[in-house]
Amino acid sequence: MPELPDVEVFRRHIHATSLGQKVAAVHAPSPELLRDVSPQALGRALKGRALTNTRRHGKFMAAIAEGGGCLVLHYGMTGFPRYFKRGDKEPGHVRLRLDFENGASLAYDCSRKLGQVLWERNFNNLVRRKGLGPDALRLDYEGFHDLMKGRKGSVKTALMRQEVMAGVGNVYSDEILFQARMHPKTPLPHLDDSALRKLHETMHTVLQTAIDKGAQPDALSPDWLLYAKSQGREHCPVCAGSIEKLNVGGRNAHYCPACQKH
């Protein structure tokens, strides 16, 4: 489930492979994923131009096109990008493909079609239009504190709300709360200043470490919940107790009842 670390790794992949090559053709075999732009308009906007830069805010990223405008990608739950050369096998559920003049292609694969493809003149407009809060990784403690202060809901719900703070989803909120040793249903008003500091620091460390490891669960440290899950383990990597499921805001929270108390 692409969340901030995954999307950052995707952005870097596109940045490292796909800039500076003129787009020769645009294929959009699943136009229902294009939110506000037709395949024809997207083709007109991109053809003959190169991508010059990339940006990311929360779980959204953009490839900036030469001469202005940006291709915005959201990966939903099963999306990923892949740059491939002529003759390489293309992924199985390509919803958008840019073919470059040099014969290589950039594919956007999204099997469950829960992703989004948009076209915006300006990436900041997208952030505003979607009502996204500040990017979770660029948020300092001051900003984090201000966002959490005065809120009444559970800590997990707040971490996951994109209009409060953008980038954290179900998987990483579980990890952050596990490492901060906080119960997912802890009401925000129960967190004092030192608890909020710990939460912010843990969030930052979890997100940054995940990015550094290429957002691959099996590359993470064994005391991470994500690592344990990737190895098929259903026990807490710290106390070996069983990991429980709890419905929070319509999503499944995974947590260790022994390590994460209210």
Add this chain to the structure above:
DNA sequence: AGGACGCCCTGTTCGC
């Protein structure tokens, strides 16, 4: 404001 719910979507997993 925030929680509960439903919908979209399809590959995988589960249960009979």
Add this chain to the structure above:
DNA sequence: TGCGAACAGGGCGTCC
């Protein structure tokens, strides 16, 4: 063994 149901959870909309 096989098949259909349930599940997974990003965003988003509605209702209370």
